[in-house]
Amino acid sequence: MSRSFVTATLTALTLAVAAAFPIAAAAAPTGPGAEREAERSLAAAERAFSGSVRRSRGATLALRDLALALPDLSGADRRQARALLSRPDEGNEPQFDPNDPNANGNWRADAETDSQCSLHFCAHWVTSDGAPPRKTDEIDLSDDNDNGTPDYIDAGLASAERSYQVQNVELGWPQPENDGTRGGTPQNDIYFSQLVFSENFGLFGYANTDRGDPCLDGQPYRCAGYLVLDNDYSEFGYEDPLLPLRVTMAHEYNHILQFAIDLGQDTWMFESTATWAEEKVYPKVDDYVFYLDFFADSPADPMTSAGGGQGLKIYASAIWNHWIDSRFGEDVVREAWTGSRKARPRSFAIEAYGRAIRQFGGSGFAREFARFAATTAEWRDATEFPDARSYPKQVDRAGRLNPGQSVSAKLDNTAFRLYDVPNPGGGTLRLEAEVQRDTRSAVALIGRRSGRQPLVRLDYLPNGRAGNVKLKRVGGYDRVTVALINADGRAKRRENARPFREKWNYVRNDRLFRATLR
Structure with missing residues (x-):
């Protein structure tokens, strides 16, 4: 696979879950402002499925916003939104472009289809739809093993069963919710549709819930779903x-x-965990590595932000899950999810992770994030990261800092800055820092010797204020780095927040750090 191709096109190809949340109309905000927001959500979803992914936030977030906004839409707009939120075989597709009647992945109403089930999944596909070749949903019907099922469907069902075996059996994740007979059977439904129309736009795939499912009307948001x-x-x-x-x-x-x-958990936890799961199921593919440039280029973007790193850092943040997996065992990721509803506040990723980390003997989210962030300064040599030698050469440096120099920076939650020390000398380096009070934060010096585990000297500051850290015999290191880290993810829930990805107001953003190297 060409890395340059993937890096160039990832910003336009959204590997995503379209988690639809049609909330009961009585619970939705009303009035002209809500209607305008709903219309903007519809426009964003249309762009996401009509080739303008670069100008939208991607299909996942656009569809989720649209589902939340559905009660505030009416008439033709509401019908268009319902079509976008439908299963591919519901025959209710919108027409964004008269020359492209299939742009949202829904099948044509006159398509001929077929289905085949395995133990836990049922695949659904189009055998003939009469669409122009570029847009057809038809699959390759080759059947080299003469078992009556197209080879592509065999491969898809085999992959689905492997995903079930690894994630449910070996990793112990809870079983999926049963969707009854939606899709025709009680198994998990997989629809194969044309989601990519050129190398410039498209979707890898998405998961969705069904419109009208009672689980969507309120807590606890435990829902069945289907795959496209x-x-x-x-x-x-x-x-x-x-x-x-x-x-x-x-x-x-x-x-x-x-x-x-x-279903109400934070977007970044959804995507970073699912990208981590890819590696657990297919450890030799390493597809997540191609997102890491977006992490390396944006350490000052919050890990919690769905828009960080051009909207793709949330996938690259799979390395956070790999980090805690390495430190505490793979069960910690599952426990972060199963404890999500017990976290306070509930459905809050920072505390869900913190609770699980404490359960497995760690000190909580902030301390663990601080050490994680510092170690990424030399991630290619760190044993906590799988496939580390395939990672980008370094996480972006905000500048240089030599002995006798000072620097100041403002950092948002789960964000950090790294500074190279090009002339560290040969003795002991001391980093003195002052962090805005009441900020869970850290300052660190990281020493690298090629091919060896990096040495991290870190001062965790639970309340900000003064920090001090030393690194001895710095002449023996190939590289020395300063790290300033805002590990404080505390937040308050926004009233009437919609969509879910915007439900938190992080209250320790824009925190001032001052540091001097001596």
Whole structure:
């Protein structure tokens, strides 16, 4: 697979869950302002499915916003929104472009279809739809093993069952919610549709809930779901198109499991966990590595922000889950999810992770994030990260800092800055810092010797204020780095917040750090 192709196109290809949340009309904000917001949500969703992904926040967030806004839409807008939120086979597709009647992945009403089930999944696909070749939902019907099922469907069902085996059996995640007979059977439904139309735009796939499901009317938001995946993955530039099929299946199936636990959890936890799950199911594919440039380029963007790193840092933040997996065992990620509703505040990712980390013997989120952030300064040599030698050479440096120099910076939650020390000398370096009070934060000096575990000297500051850290015999290191870290993810819930991804007001943003190197 060409890394340059993937890096160039990731900003336009959204690997995503379209988690639809049609909230009861009585609970939704009303009035002209709400209606305008709903219309903007509809426009964003239309752009996401009509080739303008670069100008939208991606299909996942656009569809979720639209589902939340559905009660505030009426007439043609409401019908359009309902069509966007429908299963591919519901025959209710909107017409964004008369030359592209299939742009949202819904099948044509006159399409001929077929289905095949395995133990836990049922696949649904189009055998003939009469659409122009570029837009057709038809799959390759080749059946080399003569078992009566197209080879592509065999591969898809095999990947789904492997995802079930690893995630439910080996990792112990709770079973998905049953959708009854929606889709025709009680198994988990997978629809194969044309989701990619060129190398410039499209979707890897998504998971969705059903409109009108009672689980969507309020807490605890434990929902069933279904999957929609591309019908051939031929446009992504992979040498083997089954590779994106497999990792997308693992990713989106993890979303189905998340739906069954807490549909209201934070977006960044949804996506970072599902991307981590890809690696657990297919450890040799390493597809998550191609997102890491977006982490490396944006350490000052909050890890909690759905828009960080051009909207793709939330996928790259799979390395946070790999970090805690390495430190506390793989069960800690599952426990962060299963304890989501017990966290205070509930459905708050920072505290869900913190609670699980404490359960496994750690000190909570802030201390763990501080050490994680500092260690990314030399992540290619750190044993906590799998596939580390494939990572970008370094996380972005905000500048240089030599002995006798000072620096100041303002940092938002779960954000950090790194500074190279090009002339550290040969003795002891001392970093003196002052952090805005009442900020869970850290300052660190990191020493690198090529091929060896980096040495991290870190001063965790539970209340901000003065920090001091030393690194001895610095002449023996190939590189020395300063880290300033805002590890404070405390937040308050916004009243009438909608969509879910905007429900928190992080109250320790824009915190001032001052540091001097001596």
